[in-house]
Each structure stands twice: as structure tokens, then as C-alpha cells.
Amino acid sequence: MTALSNLVRPDRYPRSSRYDPAWLLDLDMGPNPLWLLEDLARDLDLRPGMRVLDLGSGKGATSVFLAREYGAEVVAADWWIAPEDAAAVFAEAGVGDLVQAVRAEAHALPFEEDSFDAVVSVDAFEYFGTADSYLPHLVRFLRPGGQLGMATPAMTREVRELGAIPPHIKKVVGWEAIAWHTAEWWRFQWQITELVDVTSARLQQDAWRDWLLWARAGAEHRPDGRRVNQPVIDMLLADGGEFLSFALLTARKK
Secondary structure: OOOOHHHOOOOOOOOHHHOOHHHHHHOOOOOOHHHHHHHHHOOOOOOOOOEEEEEOOOOOHHHHHHHHHHOOEEEEEEOOOOHHHHHHHHHHOOOOOOEEEEEOOOOOOOOOOOOEEEEEEEOOHHHHOOOOOHHHHHHOOEEEEEEEEEEEEEEOOOHHHHOOOOHHHHHHHHHHHHHOOOHHHHHHHHHOOOOEEEEEEEEOOOHHHHHHHHHHHHHHHOOOHHHHHHHHHHHHHHHOOOOEEEEEEEEEEO
């Protein structure tokens, strides 16, 4: 077994396991996005023909997955990736007719209100969604009853409760870890607005192990992989699941 082959896990992620892990690593902008999305989608009701905003879509892997696996009509919105680069990924994957690439900043979304059946965000919400005012901004673009799903790096305990970022995390992540909240923090943050009903809020099972498999595969696959991924591998091994996880949240707009 190689580190790359360890990313094929049909027992736990049957849909994701149909995708070439090398293809996915070439689109790397964070820990295995298809595992996160497949797990998150278990708490959503995604159906063919739904108009879905993939917010913080990166190089496009999650948008391909939403189109292929659920038959969604996807708007892939990202601030850092050029739309023409993402569009090339969609065309090559055979979903160019279902996915539209858009350059958009999360606080200035260029869409009409009530225009999406669902908004999905995988490994991006921590960069823009922690502000108290963000969810009220975002739900404007959801139709009544529309669904919101988000997967984001998380902590098992709040940094505020700990009093400091654990040293092994601070060494690699720095101050960004203060945006890695618990699932219950996110539940309260969303529910208190009274704009949505939170339908699930949980930490992903063995998230740190999944992340470790991804980092090891990245270290093996890319020319600079060892340099980039070894600090993350060391952090995860030091943590052993004590603090690091991923939070999966879903909600419906009232």
C-alpha cells in the first residue's frame, strides 16, 4: 500500500473513492475535500436540478463532485482561483455544462437574493464566516427552506476556554487557529440569528486521521510535498485527535 492508495476508502467514502486521488491532490487547497463533502452531504438533501452555490470552491474538485454525484447545477465561487482555470477543470471532468465558475469575494457575492437551493462550503468558511454578521449576509441568497452546509477545521475545545493555542498547533497554524471553533460554537452562532434551523452540528469522526492520510499522500505525491506536508504530519501526530478535528454543520433557512 502506498500513501496515495490509502486515499481510496470505499468502505467509508464510497462516492469519493471513484475519483483518482492523484487528480484530487493536483487540485489540493486543503485536506481531502471530497471526504468532507461526502460526509457533510449525508446531512443534506441534495437532488438533481438544484441550484447550488459552492462557496470557496478552490480549484474545483467539490464543484465537480456536486455536479456528478448529485446532478446539481453549480455556481463555483472563489476569490483566489481564476474562473478560466476552474472552467478548464470542469470541462475536463465532463461537467462544464453543469458548473459555472465565478470570481467572487465572500462578503460581496454578485448574486440575486433567494437564488440558490443550497449553499455548500468546504474548508473555506473559517476564512470569512466567523463574523457575527456573516450568516445574515449569506442566507439572503438562499430561497426559503434552502439548505446550508459547511465543513471547516475545528477544535474539540474553544481556544478561549484553553486560554492559548496549543503549542504544536500554533507552531504550524499560528493565530489562524482562533477561527477553528467547536461544532457547538457554530451551532449557537447560527441558531441565535433565528434565520435558520440548525439540522446537524458535529465533529467528523476521526477527522485528524483522515487529515493525516491526506498529508502523507501529499508528501509522497508532489515534488515539494515533504517540505510542505511534514510540519502538518508532525502536528497531527503530536495532537492525536486531542484538539484537532473538522466541524460539519447543516441548516435550513426559515
